[in-house]
Every structure is written in structure tokens, then in C-alpha cells.
Amino acid sequence: MNKHIILTSLLSIAAACGGAARGNINKGGTPPPPPDIKSHNDVAEPGKPVEAKVEVSADAKKDYQAAVEAFNNQDKSGNWSESACKGSAEKFESVVKEHSDLIAAQFMVGLSYQRCNMDAEAEAAYQAASRMKGDSTKAAMALSNLGQLYYKHGKVDAAKQYWDSAIKANGKLIAARINLASMNLEQMRKINNPKDGQWKKLEEDARFNLSNALGVDTDSVEAYTVFGLIYMEGTQSNKNRLDLAKTLMDEAQKRNPKYPPLQNAYGLYWMKKGSLNQALASFQAAVEADPKFVEARVNAGLLTLGFRKYDAAKEHFSKAVELAPKNYDAIIGLGIALRGLNDLDGAEAQYKKAMQIDGSRGESYFNMGVLYKDFRANKQNDPDQVTAVRKSVAVYKQAKDYFNQFLGKTGAEADKKEAQENIKDIDKVTKQLENYATQLQNLPKSLQPAPTPAAPAAGAPAAGGAAGAAAPAGGAAGGDKKDDKKPDKK
Secondary structure: OOOOOOOOOOOOOOOOOOOOOOOOOOOOOOOOOOOOOHHHHHHHOOOOOOOOOOOOOHHHHHHHHHHHHEEEEHHHHHHOOOOHHHHHHHHHHHHHOOOOOOHHHHHHHHHHHHHOOHHEEEEEEEEHHHHHOOOOHHHHHHHHHHHHHHHHOOOOHHHHHHHHHHHOOOOEHHHHHHHHHHHHHHHHHHHOOOOHHHHHHHHHHHHHHHHHHHHHOOOOOOHHHHHHHHHHHHOOOHHHHHHHHHHHHHHHHHOOOHHHHHHHHHHHHHHHOOOHHHHHHHHHHHHHHHHHHHHHHHHHHHHHHHOOEEEHHHHHHHHHHHHOOOOHHHHHHHHHHHHHHHHHHHHHHHHHHHHHHOEEHHHHHHHHHHHHHHHHHHHHOOOOOOHHHHHHHHHHHHHHHHHHHHHEEEEEHHHHHHHHHHHHHHHOOOOOHHHHHHHHHHHHOOOOOOOOOOOOOOOOHHHOOOOOOOOOOOOOOOOOOOOOOOOOOO
16 A cells, blocks of 8 residues: 655745744634735846845834845745744844834745744734735735735635735735645645546646746746646646646756755656656655655655565654644554554654544554554464464454554545455454364363463464464565555655
8 A cells, every 4th residue: 555645845035944933823713814915016026136226215224124134134044943043033123113114124024934934923023914015025925925924824714815815916926826725736636637527627726927037037947847747747648738737847956966855856757657666765855955844755655665675754744744733644654663663652652643633544453453453453462372362353353443444534445445354354354263272271281382482473273272373464574565645745
């Protein structure tokens, strides 16, 4: 069960540094509707240093210029710490206090906080900027970045509303268009059917927004990368799309070959081509370029799992979980790596953690079923063979319960069928083991096996001519099983 559903982090003109989100944004629930900003079409280019071009007084311009220069120097160093973000925000806040009509400074307060994932503070600053009068371009950019924050915190409808409003206010906002296309991409993957009418509409809208973004900035690496990912979808029914995807990614590579999301996208491309070594090299290149790139770390971890390099996989997943403690896929991957290293308790702890994060997803339940059926059930020891066998039966029944729970969770039909086959195997094995235990118990004492330090593995031939129990489906413990439910490629 090693399927490859691709995910990608959203690309934004004001993308925050890597790491977990900090602070609960919009604690009251649904974000307020975005304000109506007068339409304007000044170009706001992603990936460029912030400019200090503002139509205000000479004093305001001088103060703003100094704060911007400090921000850009910090940005070039790439060494944003909480104190650096707060210090930058305070500089721009001082400018706003002296020049209350300077939206650009208020926007930069939000951007300073966003650099360190101080999302609650960034949200408040952007909301204030979006409602100030004056520079409509900066107000629209504040709406765009608010959309990014809301999407990051699971407020998908609000994110779309803010991005749509940002584009309505300024049709040349590249970041909002790329983010809308990225959101469409995720929805396309969920549908996973190029013949579906909604899938086609999502692709059409994504291509429209990306084409507009490239019309504004023909060198947008972000737009080329997402465009390539869009074309990577639907290749199951049209192989030519994969060639188009590579063409677009190659255009991005000409402009910035070390762009981490591009390297991650190349990894996904090589996965689809079946070139696993090249895929792993691309994922690792993405991690080297951005050690905080969680998606690339998860993808590298998944491939190393496939190569049974459990130590390397553990390292990737552990770092991913450190950066994003609630990343479900990273936690499941870490569980599988730990199981491969024979740390069954550690694996179980990870699967249970995943259940707490998202109880609607099935991977954690499936993997718990595998863990109990193929790894724990045949390791039940007791000096008395009858007791040992009955302990194994109890563990098999726990595995069956996890597979049954999986059937009520989200999961592919093929996975549900595999879980049902596992349940049938368990029923067969437990019946044989129960018969074996009964026959052992009914043997005359002179024929009963002597107590041993450890009972034979469940499924050993029965003594005294009794029917032997079938070995558990999936084989002996210790290696990956074909019925693992691994997290999907991102």
C-alpha cells in the first residue's frame, strides 16, 4: 500500500520561515469578511526585496526607508529569530505611530511577525493594514497574506475569500493567484479523477491564475513549479501531461535550480517515472536547500522506508515532527521507521498520537492492526503454552478491532478490501489457535509439554497430533509488510 498522493506547501509572496505555527489566530472562530478595497493594479512581485517607494512626507519616507533597510538585511541573512522578528515589527510600529496613514509600514509589521510564524500577531497587523486608507496595493497584499494565514490554520473557506478579494482589489497580485492555484491542486488530488467535471473546473481555474501570474512576472519560479505540479495530476489517463510538467519545471530550474519546492516537485516527477534513486536525490536536495522543508523531509523519509533504511527514515521523520508536531504523515512515517527498528512500543505511541491528531483518517488504525497482527501476536510468551497461545489470540483480536475501526475511517477502497482480508486471516488463525489451546489443555498430563521459558510462536504445529495453526498472514515480524498503510508522498 505504497501509493503516492502529492501534496505541496503553499507558495506565497510573504512565505513565512519553516516551523510550526505559533498562536491561535482568530480565536473568535470565523474570520471577519475582508474589507472592500478599491481596485488597483500596481505590480507586487514575489521574491523581491521590499521597496521603500511610498507617496508620503519626507520624514515618513526616511523613517520607513530605515526600517525597510534593516528588514531586508535581516532577510538576506536568513537568520530570523523571535527577537529579530519582534525588533523588526517594533521599528515599523514606531513608523506607524508617527505616520498613521502609512499602510506599507503597518503591512511590514505583519510581515515581520510572519517571518517567525508569530501568526496571531501577524493576523492582527494585517487586519489593521487591510482597513487603512491610502495604498491599496499594500492593503490588497495584506488580504493575500491573511488568506495564507487562514489556510495554514485550516480556515479554507476564509482563505479563498481573502485571496479572491485580494485579486479583485489588485489583479496583478501574484501570490494570491499562486495560492489559489495551489489550493485547487489539493482539491484535484482529493478527487483524483480527470474525467470528473469538478476536477476539470479546478484545473481550468488553476491554469488561469498561473497564466496570469506568469503574465505579470515571466520569471516566477513559484508559478512554474505549481504549474508543473498541476500537470503532474491526471497522468494516469494522459501520459503526455508528465512531459508538459517537466517542461514547466525545467523553465523554473533555469531561473532558480536550488528552489526547494522545485526540487521536491522533481522528486515527485521521478517517482512517477519509476526512477526512485533520482527521486530520493531530488528530495534530499530540497532538504539541503531548506532544512525546515517538512514536505521534502517526509518524502525523503518515505523513500528511505521503501529502501528499508530505517535509521535514515527515522532521522527524516523525527526532524519533520520536530518542525511540525501535528504533521500526521510525518508521525505515521516515524511509527513505521521505529517498527522497522523493532521499537514496537515507540511505533505504537506514534500511531496513537496520529489518532489524537485526526481520528477520521484511517492510516493510524490500519498500521495498529498490522503492528498487532504481524508483530505483537506471535511474540506472546508464557511458561505455559496454553496461556501463551491464548495471549496471542487476545492480541489477534485487538488487531481485528483496529482493522474494523479502519473500515469506518477515510481510506481507499483497495485499502478497505485489504483490511477485510486481514480480518478474514485473523478469524482463521484465532480459530485454529483456540482449537490448539483446547486440545493441549485436554491432553493427559503425561503428554502435555513441559513448561518452557518462552512459548513457541503462535502457529507452531500442535503437539499430540492436533491440527497446527496457520502462520499469521504477512510473514514473520521484523520487516515491512506489503499491507503497511504508509503515509502518501507529498
